[in-house]
Amino acid sequence: MLDGLARAIHTKRAVLFVGAGVSMSLGLPSWGQLMNKIAEELDYDPNIMMGPGVNYLTIAEFYKLEKGKIGGLRSWMDREWSVDDAKLQASKVHNQIVELDFPFIYTTNYDRNIENIFKLKGMKHHKIANAKDITLANPDIAHIVKFHGDFDDDLSMVLTESDYFERLNFETPLDIKFRSDILGRSVLFVGYSLTDLNMRLLLYKMQKMWKLSGYEGDRPPSYMFMTRPDPVQQRVLRSWGVETITMDVDNVEDALPNFFETLIASVAALK
Structure with a gap:
């Protein structure tokens, strides 16, 4: 093969x-860490936000509906998902x-x-x-x-x-x-x-x-x-x-x- x-x-x-x-x-952030960031920006308890039947995609959808766009979240992701050259x-x-x-x-x-x-x-x-x-x-x-x-x-x-x-x-x-x-x-x-x-x-x-x-x-x-x-x-x-x-x-x-x-x-x- x-x-x-x-x-x-x-x-x-x-x-x-x-x-x-x-x-x-x-060592990039996990999806769980991304969800914690969304909860923080929307002033929610992450444990309540990630309730039964709620997945990461739904939370991201909620963020976009509340903020009107994903620009702020994308900027945070861009910073956190980068690693130095070394x-x-x-x-x-x-x-x-x-x-x-x-x-x-x-x-x-x-x-x-x-x-x-x-x-x-x-x-x-x-x-x-x-x-x-x-x-x-x-x-x-x-x-x-x-x-x-x-x-x-x-x-x-x-x-x-x-x-x-x-x-x-x-x-x-x-x-x-x-x-x-x-x-x-x-x-x-x-x-x-x-x-x-x-x-x-x-x-x-x-x-x-x-x-x-x-x-x-x-x-x-x-x-x-x-x-x-x-x-x-x-x-x-x-x-x-x-x-x-x-x-x-x-x-x-x-x-x-x-x-x-x-x-x-x-x-x-x-x-």
Whole structure:
């Protein structure tokens, strides 16, 4: 399985899709901390605000309704979700992402850490967060696609419940670009929890797109890295055309760096 993924990366026929688990390795605030900030700004007890049946998306929706916009919250997130250059340069995973040299990197993270590590390493890239960015993108350099928005563009951010409902249609310019980019390419998902309904629907829609095309058997394999084996999730993902990869490590925090290290060596062996 790893050999096939390495060949896809070597021939530039692979897309990396990065989730929150990668950013959390840098010590960024959790969603719980974000909810505490919202409660503070709205003068609510966070324990009361996060009552039964209330989720993070609903709280963010409430904030937007009360404030009329998310600008203040976005500014706080931008400050708190940033790390200094030294810490980012010391991040093994972020350096490995650059070294793997994917032509397309998609991320649902709002932070700037992926594009910043490219800058720190002097690697050309084009950040894409909206339709205008797509029209300006250089096809010969790496595209870093902020799939759930970017701090530089409030309108691009997928943060509230309404935002997520809109994205579930998967018909925005970024969604159309994603469908185009994955045709003929393998997709590697890292840093995701399968409790994320938005991600599960994306995987399901990928499978449905290929099935409706009539060429499901020609679909390049896609992969999801998991820190621990989960037979139930693995069986469901396989039915959606996604194979799972795990690493046997004592410390779960070493799993992704070790996987990337093995993958880099496999790609290098093909050169």
